Amino acid sequence: MSDKTYDVVVIGGGPGGYVCAIRAAQLGLKTACVESRETLGGTCLNIGCIPSKALLQASEKFEEAEHALASFGVKVGKVSLDLPTMLAHKDKVVEANVKGVEFLFKKNKVDWLKGTGRIEGKDKVSIDGKETVTAKNIVIATGSTHMDLPGIEVDEKQIVSSTGALSLGKVPKHLVVVGGGYIGLEMGSVWQRLGAKVTVVEFLDRIVPGMDNEIGKTFLRILGKQGMTFKLGTKVTGAKVTKGGVSLTLEPAKGGDPEDLKADVVLVAIGRKPYTEGLGLAEAGVELDERGRVKVNAHLATNVQGIHAIGDVIAGPMLAHKAEEEGVALAERLAGLPGHVNYDTVPGIVYTWPEVATVGKTEEQLKEAGIAYKVGKFPFTANGRARAMNMTDGFVKVLADAATDRILGCHILGPEAGNLIHEVVVAMEFGGSAEDLARSFHGHPTLNEAVKEAALAVEGRPIHL
Numbered sequence: 001m002s003d004k005t006y007d008v009v010v011i012g013g014g015p016g017g018y019v020c021a022i023r024a025a026q027l028g029l030k031t032a033c034v035e036s037r038e039t040l041g042g043t044c045l046n047i048g049c050i051p052s053k054a055l056l057q058a059s060e061k062f063e064e065a066e067h068a069l070a071s072f073g074v075k076v077g078k079v080s081l082d083l084p085t086m087l088a089h090k091d092k093v094v095e096a097n098v099k100g101v102e103f104l105f106k107k108n109k110v111d112w113l114k115g116t117g118r119i120e121g122k123d124k125v126s127i128d129g130k131e132t133v134t135a136k137n138i139v140i141a142t143g144s145t146h147m148d149l150p151g152i153e154v155d156e157k158q159i160v161s162s163t164g165a166l167s168l169g170k171v172p173k174h175l176v177v178v179g180g181g182y183i184g185l186e187m188g189s190v191w192q193r194l195g196a197k198v199t200v201v202e203f204l205d206r207i208v209p210g211m212d213n214e215i216g217k218t219f220l221r222i223l224g225k226q227g228m229t230f231k232l233g234t235k236v237t238g239a240k241v242t243k244g245g246v247s248l249t250l251e252p253a254k255g256g257d258p259e260d261l262k263a264d265v266v267l268v269a270i271g272r273k274p275y276t277e278g279l280g281l282a283e284a285g286v287e288l289d290e291r292g293r294v295k296v297n298a299h300l301a302t303n304v305q306g307i308h309a310i311g312d313v314i315a316g317p318m319l320a321h322k323a324e325e326e327g328v329a330l331a332e333r334l335a336g337l338p339g340h341v342n343y344d345t346v347p348g349i350v351y352t353w354p355e356v357a358t359v360g361k362t363e364e365q366l367k368e369a370g371i372a373y374k375v376g377k378f379p380f381t382a383n384g385r386a387r388a389m390n391m392t393d394g395f396v397k398v399l400a401d402a403a404t405d406r407i408l409g410c411h412i413l414g415p416e417a418g419n420l421i422h423e424v425v426v427a428m429e430f431g432g433s434a435e436d437l438a439r440s441f442h443g444h445p446t447l448n449e450a451v452k453e454a455a456l457a458v459e460g461r462p463i464h465l
Contacts (some may be wrong), residue, residue: 002315003331003419004032004092004133004134004311005030005134005135005136006030006031006032006111006133006134006135006136006140007024007029007030007031007134007135007136007332008021008024008029008030008031008032008135008136008137008139008334009031009032009034009125009133009135009137009138009139010024010031010032010033010034010035010138010139010141011034011117011118011119011125011138011139011140011141012033012034012035012047012117012140012141012142012311012313013031013034013035013037013040013041013042013043013112013141014041014042014043014045014141014142014143014256014311014320014323015041015043015044015045015102015311015320015321015323015324015327016042016141016143016310016311016312016320016323016324016326016327017032017033017035017042017139017141017142017143017310017311017323017327017387018040018041018101018104018105018327019043019323019324019327019328020139020141020310020326020327020328020330020331021033021105021108021109021110021327022104022105022108022332023327023328023331023332024331025108025109025110025264026108026331026336027197027331027332027335028335029331029334029335029336030135031109031110031111031113032110032113032124032135032286033105033110033111033112033113034113034115034116034117034127034335035074035112035113035318036040036114036115036116036117036191039093039098039102040098040101040102040105040112041097041101042143042440043100043143043144043145043380044320044395044418045094045097045098045101046094046098047162047163047166048162048320049320050093050094050097050276051090051093051094051166052162052166052186052190052351053351054089054090054093054094054185054354055086055087055090055190056186056189056190056351056353057173058086058089059086059189059190059191059193059194060193061354062079062081062193062194063193065079065383066079070389071390072390072412073203081171081194081195082296083169083170083171083194084140087110087167090091090166094139094170096196097195100131102128106312110144110303113127113131113133114127115127115128115130115131116278117279117409118278118279118280118284119138119140119279119280119281119284119286120132120280120284121284121304122138122304122305122306122307123135123136123138124286125138130402131199131403132437135306136306137175137292137306137307137308137334138247138306138307139308139309139310139327139330140276140279140281140286140294140302140307140309140310140311140313141309141310141311141312141313141323141327142274142275142276142277142279143274143312143313143323144272144273144274144312144313144318145272145273145275146161146162146163146268146269146271146272146273147268147270147271147272147273148268149178149236149239149268149270151238151239152236152238152239152268154268155241155255158241158245158246158264158265158266159239159241159246159265159266159268160265160266160268160336161212161267161268161269162183162187162267162269165187165190165265165267165269166187166266168191168199168265169442171191171194171195171196172191172196172263172264172265173196173197173264173268174196174197174245174262174263174265175188175191175192175196175197175198175264175265176198176199176200176201176246176248176261176263176265176267176269177198177199177200177262177266177267177269178201178236178266178267178268178269179200179202179267179268179269179270179271180200180204180206180207180208180209180230180232181207181208181270181271182204182208182267182348182350183269184267184269185200185208185223185350185352186350186351186352187267187269188200188228189226189228189352189353190215190222190269192226192227192228197227197229198227198228198229199228199229199230199231199261199263200228200229200230200231201234201235201236201248201250201261202229202230202231202232202233203233203234203235203253203270204232204233204253205233205253206220206232207220207223207230207232207234208262208350210362211348211356211358211362211411212358212363212364212397212409212411212452213362213364214237214363214411215356215358215397215411215413218394218395219267219350219356219413221412222354222393222394223226223352231250231255231261231283232252232372233252233254234252234253235251235252235253236248236249236250236252237249237250237251237258241264245262245263245264245265246262246263246264246265246266247260247261247262247387248260248261248262248263248266249261249275256405257391272312272318273291273292274291274292274293274294274313274314275312275313276292276293276294278290278311281294282308284304285303285304286302286304286307287302287303288302289315293313293314293315294313294314295314296308296309296314296315299442300314300326300329300330300333302432307449308330308334310323310326310327310330311323311326311327312324316343316346317348318348319346319348320412321342321346321347322346325346326341326342329341341382342429344360344428345359345425345428345429347359347418347421347422347425348417349417349421350368351418353415354391354393354394354414354415354417355412355414355415355416356412356413356414356417357411357412357417357418357420357421358409358410358411358412358421358423359409359410359425360399360407360408360410360424360428361399361407361408361409361422361430362399362409362411363375363399364411366399366408366409371401371408372401372402372456373399373400373401373402373408374399374400374401374402374405374434374457374459375397375398375399375457375458376397376398376400376434376454376455376457376458376459376462377395377396377397377398377454377457378395378396378450378451378453378454378456378457378464379392379394379395379450380392380393380394380395380396380414380415380447380450381429382448382450382464382465383445383449383450383453383464384444384445384449385445385446385447385449386414386415386447386450388445389415391414391415393413393414393416394412394413394414395412395413395450395454395455396410396411396412396414396420396451396453397410397411397412397454398410398424398434398437398448398451398454398455398458399411400433402435404432404433405433405435405458406431406432406433407424407427407432407433407434407437409426410424410428410454412451414447414450415447416447420447420448420450420451423437423451424437434455434458434459435458435459437451437452437455438452438455438456438458440452449464453465
């Protein structure tokens, strides 16, 4: 047993947890982080955001070399895939990132308590049941794990989660993705670029649920043009694994005759659930909501004094940057400072190509809330830089309050949408209007000019359309 005492003990070393720990230490709080993995960084750095983006980037390069360079006058010979080298690139990127976090812990004097943490009362945390430390404040930052389909067992070989999809030993001839959300579409894009036939099975009658409907419909059409096949309004009711692959049984979501669909590999990507098992939450009296998430107030505190929670384990979008901002805000509050999180400006990004990025309200949400708004749209076909890049699919949509012109949301489908969205995030953070965005300088020729033109279009005065 240990008599170590900390101001803050964070359980979980993912983006929310390690950022919270570093910020707390920067503010002079004696801080430790409990993490059971052999490496820091959580799901995001180890088996999520970072490795998936490494593969997305690599597969984009492969497809560009195979299909796109010739149109620029760059002639190449026969392009071949070296999958082991591509996967090794992914692993090197992960290794560099997780080592970076370990270095930051040492730099900021954060103690890494290696093992599985469990809350033993309001001020005690045990590590693997062997060591117990005292904490004035405990932060639950255990993140989330993939959701399973009832009756379908993930073996990470033929039926895989996003983790298994990052390390397939060969390109499947036919990959079936169950779920039309961010993760499924990204991983489907990777393997399709490398030569797989990809079929997406989605229970709802649309992909990327929750996203602006117009963006979603256009996105579906573009992915279809790229060769991805979709079975919308369809549910998976069974799976039989054989040596030759997987046979799925499908049925219409609203009822109807079943059909069989054969695949080499099936990726189950129907969402994620908070990881709360084995933490001792019930014994400590910490309340959970109806979806198994830890309940917190506006200050990220649970109902138990001294116990707090951030990231995927609480309500809100399951995004690394949301967890990071909560981690910083909580650390500052624990140090007596006014921490701040503006949930109205959390961006969401799908890293396919073209990318999709969104912030704020959708048209559907504004209509449901009865808020009068104006819309400004601008297509990338009218943007000079996009034409120079041969990447003209998609458009920018800006939504502004009809009375005040304040920006309420922005939705971008197009090249580098994930970068473009951030000027709107900053504008919204400062309560900016569409007019503010429209009258700000935008260098020419840049993709960002499409954002400016969409803001001009809110008042019906785009220049280049």
